[in-house]
Amino acid sequence: MDHETSTGHVTRKTVLRAALAAGMAAPAVLMGVPALARTLTGGEEAPELTPTCDDGDDPTPAQMEGPYFKPNSPRRSSLLEGNTPGVRLTVSGYVFGLACRPISGVLLDFWQADTNGAYDNTGFRFRGHQFTGADGSFKLTTIVPGLYPGRTRHIHVKAQAPGRPVLTTQLYFPGEPRNNTDSLFDPRLLMTVRDAGGAREAAFDFVLNVPQNPGPTPTPTQTTQPPGGSWAVGTAYRAGDAVTYGGAAYVCLQAHTAQPGWQPPNVPSLWRAA
Numbered sequence: 001m002d003h004e005t006s007t008g009h010v011t012r013k014t015v016l017r018a019a020l021a022a023g024m025a026a027p028a029v030l031m032g033v034p035a036l037a038r039t040l041t042g043g044e045e046a047p048e049l050t051p052t053c054d055d056g057d058d059p060t061p062a063q064m065e066g067p068y069f070k071p072n073s074p075r076r077s078s079l080l081e082g083n084t085p086g087v088r089l090t091v092s093g094y095v096f097g098l099a100c101r102p103i104s105g106v107l108l109d110f111w112q113a114d115t116n117g118a119y120d121n122t123g124f125r126f127r128g129h130q131f132t133g134a135d136g137s138f139k140l141t142t143i144v145p146g147l148y149p150g151r152t153r154h155i156h157v158k159a160q161a162p163g164r165p166v167l168t169t170q171l172y173f174p175g176e177p178r179n180n181t182d183s184l185f186d187p188r189l190l191m192t193v194r195d196a197g198g199a200r201e202a203a204f205d206f207v208l209n210v211p212q213n214p215g216p217t218p219t220p221t222q223t224t225q226p227p228g229g230s231w232a233v234g235t236a237y238r239a240g241d242a243v244t245y246g247g248a249a250y251v252c253l254q255a256h257t258a259q260p261g262w263q264p265p266n267v268p269s270l271w272r273a274a
């Protein structure tokens with residue numbers, strides 16, 4: 001867990017994500033974020049802009065590797081082989097450093113279960129690694145992983161910028177019933193997923209703990225708002241519960257027990273602005 005985020009100051013990105021979650025038009029001043037702005041569009045292609053990321057103050061949290069990682073996966077961005085059964089899925093996004101700059105040449109090694117929830121532990125089905133492009137982007141072509149006992153739906157990934165430590169984590173799907181009962185589930189690792197003609201298109205942006213020279217300072221208008229309010233760690237919230245945090249009101253979208261870093265609007269899957 002990354003406790004840097006538990007201070008809970010409202011950032012440019014979290015404001016934008018909250019706006020997205022609430023279905024609101026994000027303030028224009030926040031919209032210089034193509035990788036996120038893309039998730040706003042209802043099927044249109046993203047504008048071809050250089051991604052400018054966000055404040056980068058909350059690196060993607062780590063998660064356990066689990067028992068099924070294998071080294072030496074093949075280099076490939078598509079895990080489909082022939083007529084692989086399963087619902088087609090693409091996962092695309094960017095990898096950023098701490099100053100919101102995209103990182104090229106990042107190793108992304110994905111592994112996941114097949115449509116029946118089984119890992120290939122003898123071969124390399126549904127295992128593959130790739131490197132981010134010059135703009136920090138990646139795209140994985142695969143299927144929606146099946147469920148297996150004890151876990152909600154997820155994709156494993158290791159991300160490593162050149163010369164930096166490996167981040168091992170997992171990506172999750174919104175709207176999965178088991179998200180509420182899987183103790184590993186972390187809503188900060190939810191992908192944005194939409195239907196695309198029987199297939200699924202997911203988006204996720206990684207922020208790696210990689211120092212970078214800061215670029216232009218993001219608009220600081222929201223960063224001085226002090227945290228605080230009725231939201232409290234350890235509270236078991238239910239859908240519909242109302243809290244205040246950082247001077248704003250939020251409504252709970254999904255039952256959960258509050259943990260550091262999950263405060264609104266950090267986690268759009270859990271809280272929407274009231």
Ligand SMILES: [Fe+2]
Pocket residue numbers: 066068151154156
């Ligand atoms: Fe797994």
